[in-house]
Amino acid sequence: MNVRHVLPRIVLLSGVVAIIIWVTLNRDQLNLAAFDAWLxxxxxxxxxxxxxxxAVGTIAFLPGALFALAGGALFGPVWGALLNLVGATIGASLAFLIARYLAGEWVATRTGGRLKxxxxxxxxxxxxxxxxxxxxxxxxxxLTNYALGLTRISFQSYVATSFICMAPGAIAYTWLGHAGREALAGDASAIRYGLLALGLLAAIAFLPRLVRRMRGEKH
Structure with a gap:
């Protein structure tokens, strides 16, 4: 297993665990009602x-999952999912345009053989x-956002396809973030949203096998 591919996931998971521990330890000091009023x-x-x-976080290579979790906690399962999807699409689109018109050589160097x-x-x-x-x-x-800017795919096709195909992941992480917030507030709906999010993430995890099988049959 490639350590370079696994390490970002370990760091992300560690960050999520650290946040959960901090929230759990400081639960009595948190005032969700006051925060909602401020928001x-x-x-x-x-x-x-x-x-x-x-969008800026996506351009700067920050983990999108953390933003998606925060979006679910801040804006709820519906608006949070929409904002997460739109934010990710804007960031991915800007990275695409930066690579295509401003930083092609840098992107080609960073992507190496994967670009081909x-x-x-x-x-x-x-x-x-x-x-x-x-x-x-x-x-x-x-990195894929930048690398695809050096291919011949049209910008319109890239944006539309990315928006549609990023939706399952955006929804899953949004619901997971919302479930965490509801659990903190002691709301029973946390279990429902948590299970829905985990079920969707499990389905997403199964997609690689399904897509590879379909592509294998096609070719």
């Missing part, structure tokens, strides 16, 4: 600021290959 007072600036942070695989895949299958790499995480998400 509501920001009006439309709150979601706009969140979208901006998510992406170019060959897009040449052979177009938007279907973009859907494949979104559903099956063969490459790091943030």
């Amino acid at each position: 509501s007072g920001l009006d439309f600036w709150a979601p706009l600021a969140y979208l901006g942070l998510y 695989r992406l170019i060959d895949g897009v040449e052979a299958e177009g938007w279907r290959f973009v859907a494949f790499v979104r559903l099956v995480p063969l490459f790091p998400f943030n």
Whole structure:
């Protein structure tokens, strides 16, 4: 198993565990009602600021899962999922444009041999290959955003395909973040959202096998 691929997941998991432990230890000091009132007072600036942070974080290679969990906790299962999906799409689109028009050489250096695989895949299958790499995480998400900017896929196809195929993951992590918040508040709905999120994540984990089988039958 490649340590470079596993290490980011370990760091992400460690960060989530640390946050859970901190929240658990400081539960009595947290005032969710006051926080909700403060967030509501920001009006439309709150979601706009969140979208901006998510987009910048995606460009800067920050873990999108942490933003998605936060979005679920802050904005709920519906608006949180929508904001997470839009924020991830904006960030992925900006990274694509940066690679295509500003930093092509840097991206080519960072991606190495993986870039050729992406170019060959897009040449052979177009938007279907973009859907494949979104559903099956063969490459790091943030790096893929940049690398796809050096392929011949059109910007419109890239954005539309990314938006649709990133939706399952965005929804799952949003629900998981919302479940954590509801558990902190002592709401019984936390169990329902937690189970739904875990079920969706399990289905996403099964997608690589299903997609590879379908691609194998096709070829």
